[in-house]
Amino acid sequence: MAASLPEMPDSNGFTRHRNDDLEAARRVQKLIDSPSYVQADQDAEFLQRPEMCGLRLQLDYWKAEALLKAHAVDHTIVVYGSTRIASNSRYYAIARALGEIVGRAPATATLPKLTVVTGGGPGIMEAANRGAFESGHASVGLNITLPHVQYPNPYITPELCLRFHYFAIRKLHLLERAMAAVFFPGGFGTCDELFEVLTLLQTGKIRPLPVVLVGEAFWRKAVNFDFLWQEGLVSAADLALFSFAESAAQTWETVNRWYESAR
Template identity: 50%
Template structure:
C-alpha cells in the first residue's frame, strides 16, 4: 500500500428506527390510516355487519320487534308514554324474557337514540328484558339512550348496514309519529316486503290521525303507482294494547319462536 494511502473508515451501521416508524411497517389490522382509507371501505362495511351479528348471536337474539319514531318526543308526552308502555307489554308477552339458552324472540330493537326510541328501550328494560339499540354516527353527535342493553347497543357509520340489521331479524315494525328518518325506515321495510325481498311482517302505524294527515297513500293506488292490495301492507293502532294485538293478528301462524334458519340472509 502506498505511503500516502488512507485506511477506509467503515460506515456506521444504521439502526432500523426509520423502517419501524414508517406507516408501511404497521400491522394492517392495527393501522388506522389504512383501515379508514378509501380502499378498505368494503372491509369496514363487512366489519360493521359482523361485529353486531356476533353480539346478537351471543345473546341468542332470534327475532325483534322494531320500534321507530321521532327523536324529538320527550318523557311525559303521550307518544313517549305509549311507546314506553308498548315496549314493556311486548317484552312481557312476546318471548324476550325467555332464558338465553332457548333463544330470545321478539326483542325490542330501536335506532338507539332519544325520544320514541328511548321510550321503547325503557319499557323493555322495565319489563326485565333485553333490548337493542342500533345507533348511528351523525355530524351532530347522537348519544345512545341509557335504556338499551349495554352489550346490545351498537354504533354504525353506514346507514345501509344499520338498516340491514334493523330489517333482518324483524318480526314486526311499529312506527310512531316521526320525521324524515322515521319515514325512511317505514318505506324501507314496506318496500322490502312489497318486492318480496323480505318475508311479510306486520307493519303498524301508531296514531292513525297523524299518519293519515301526513300520507295519502290511497292517491298512489288511485294513480296506479302501487297495487290496491299494497295498502294492506300496513295498519293503524291507537293504543299500545291494540298495536300488540295488530302484530299478533297480522303475523298469524308466524307469531311463533324463530329458528336459526330464519335468521340467515
C-alpha cells in the same frame, strides 16, 4: 412507544446489542417507526382510506352480527319514530308501554319471544328501550355516527348497544331478525324507514311481517295513501301491507293477530 431492538448473536456466538452499530440501529428503528410497518389490521389510517370502504362495510356488519348471535337475539320487534318526541308526549307513553308489554310477553304457539330493537337514540327510541328495561328484559340499540353527536339512550342493554358508520348496514340489522315493525310519528328518517320496509315487502325482498303505524290521524295526514291508490301508483294489496293502531295494547294485539291468521 417505539419497539425495543432485539439482541443479536455475533459470528462467535456471543450476544451483542445493535447499539454496537449505532447507524444500523438508527436505520432499523426508522423502519420500525414507518407507517408501512404497522400491521394492516392495526393501521387505523389505512383502514379509513376510500378504497377500504368494502372492508369497513364488512366490519360494520360482522361486529353487530357476532354480538347479536352471542346474546341469542334471534327474533325482534323494531320500533321506529322521531328523536324529537318529548317524554311527556302521548306517543312516548305508548312506545314505553309497548316496550314493557313486549319485554314481559312470553313466546306463544305462533310467535317466538321478541326482543325490542330501536335506533338507540332519544325520543320514541328511548321510550321503547325504556319500557323493555323496566320489564327486566334486554333490548337492543343500533346507533349511527352522525355529524352532530347523538348519545345512546340510557335504557339499552349495555352489551347490545352498538354503533354503525353506514346507514345501509344499520338498516340491514334493524330488519334481519324482525318479526314486526312498528312506526310512530316521525320525520324524514322515520318516513325513509317506513317506505323502505313497505317497498321490501311489496317486492318480496324480505319475508312477510306485520307493519303497524301508531297514530292513524298523523299518518293519514303525513302520507295520503288513498291518493296514491287513486292515482294507480300503489295497489289495494299494497295498502294491506300495514295496519293502524292507537295504543300499545292494540299494537301488540295486531302483531299477534297477524301471526295467528298467517298459520
